[in-house]
Amino acid sequence: MIGAHTDSPVLRVKPVSNKRGEGFLQVGVETYGGGIWHTCILQFPTREFIADIAVLRIPTLAIHLDRQENFAFNKETQLFPIAGLVAAELNRTGETKAEPATEGEFEPLKSVSERHHPYFVELIAAEAQVNPTDILDFEVILFDTQKACLGGLLEEFIFSPRLDNLNSSYCATVGLIDSVADKSALDNESSIRLIALFDHEEIGSRTAQGADSNALPAIIRRLSVLPSSSSKETDLSTAYEQTLSTSFLVSADMAHSIHPNYSAKYESDHKPEINKGPVIKINANARYATNAPGIVLLQEVARKTTKESGEHVPLQLFVVRNDSSCGSTIGPMLSAALGARTLDLGNPQLSMHSIRETGGTYDVAHAIRLFTGFFQHYSDLSKTIFVD
Ligand SMILES: [Zn+2]
Structure with a gap:
């Protein structure tokens, strides 16, 4: 199995978002996850929702009006995007009226077009190809409109939003597809190849579809009792436990590359470098789930893959400094829930959680x-690794 997460720190539209201030239309937003929020304001302020129109923007305060050394702001009062001007909204023709659906009838909640700017609701309706009055409720998150691009003098970098963790999600998906590209790929396969891409990692994974839920165990339980062609008569009552004891989970989440401006923040013997391969993450306090047998297995996979493809598959090792805080991943919680052997790794990157x-x-x-x-190679290689 390979597990990863698909969510990133973002701003989410509040259930009542209709705000106005000093002639501006504004949209109330809530922070989701641990973003580096000042980058939303400073670096790439164009935030959009829907297709190709940049709808919202969080404007900075001009430096002339506040010469503070360290940029600081209030997340409740100073992070609201602007969406337009009140004057323009008043002059607009053909707009949806912010009215309750039925005159005189009791409504438990105010209508969507009363709780949000009517034009905002119209944009969502246009995108969904429905009438604004057909929208009963919605959940909208905001994202940077600027597309990812290659960077560096030799295009050795990717400058992109949400590398954490769409990079791992993409690589896991393509890896799974490539592994079965050959028609006979599964002829002698005794294992199930599975990827699990979770939402809600950035807010702790403790949700119905998060990694800290029953979702993956339930799916594995159902898969494990499927009768295999070779074992029709076997007792399936412990199939789930047997499956887990022979399984292996790679928890794929982005790692921290060495940063040239902050090298003192890194442990001197464990400084992952960009373009030197996936980083195996190790932590004595089990913030990562990696252990030695897992490292041996991954090394053998990399060795065998290099030999077969003729292309190097390098690996790197990472531990955090003892005097530093440490991130975590879905690896430890899944390994605790499943009891399956687990290893944490991911490609190195800079500016994690920046926009x-x-x-x-x-x-x-x-x-x-x-x-x-x-x-x-897992099915073959796993049989060759012994722990004394
Ligand atoms: Zn992540």
């Missing part, structure tokens, strides 16, 4: 090759 992150162009190929090889 614009930096990763390595070649690490995408490294991770895809590693994941393809993991799926292809």
Whole structure:
């Protein structure tokens, strides 16, 4: 199995978002996850929802009006995007009236077009190709409109929003597909190849569809009792437990590359470099789930894949400094819930949780090759690794 997460820190529209201030239309937003929020204001202020129109923007205060050394702001009062001008909204023709649906009838809640700017609701309706009055409720998150691009003198970098963790999600998906590209790929396969891409990692995973739920155990339980062609008569009452004891989970989430301006923040013997391959993350306090047998297995996968493909599949090791805080992943919670062997790894990147992150162009190929090889060779290789 390879597990990863699809969500990123974002701003989410509040249930009542209709705000006005000093002639501006504004939209109330809530922070989701631990974003580096000042980058939303400072670096790439164009935030959009829907297609190609940049709808919202969080404007900074001019430096002339506040010469503060360290940029600080209030997340409740100073992070609201602007959506337009009240005067323009008043002059607009053909708009939806902010009225309750039926005159005189009791409504438990105010209508959607009363709780949000009517034009905002119209945009959502246009995108969904329905009438604004057909929208009963919605959940909208905001994202940066600027597309990802290659960067660096030799295009060795990817400058992109949400590398954490769409990079791992993408590599896991392509790895799974590539591993079965050959028609006979599954002829002698005794394992199930599975990827699990979760929402809600950035807010702790404790939700119905998060990694800290029953979702993955329930799916594995159902898969494990499927009768296999070779074992029709076997007792399936412990199939789930047997499956888990022979399974292995790669928890794929982005890692921290060494930062040239902050090298003192890194442990001197564990400084992952961009484009030098996926980083295996180790933590004595189990913030990461990696252990030695897992490292041996991944190394063998990388070795075998390199031999077969003729392309190097390098790996790196990371531990955090003892005097530093440490992130975590879905790895420890899934390994605790499943009891399956687990390893944490991910491609190195800079500026994690900024609105614009930096990763390595070649690490995408490294991770895809590693994941393809993991799926292809796990069944054979796992039998060769013994722990005394
Ligand atoms: Zn992540």
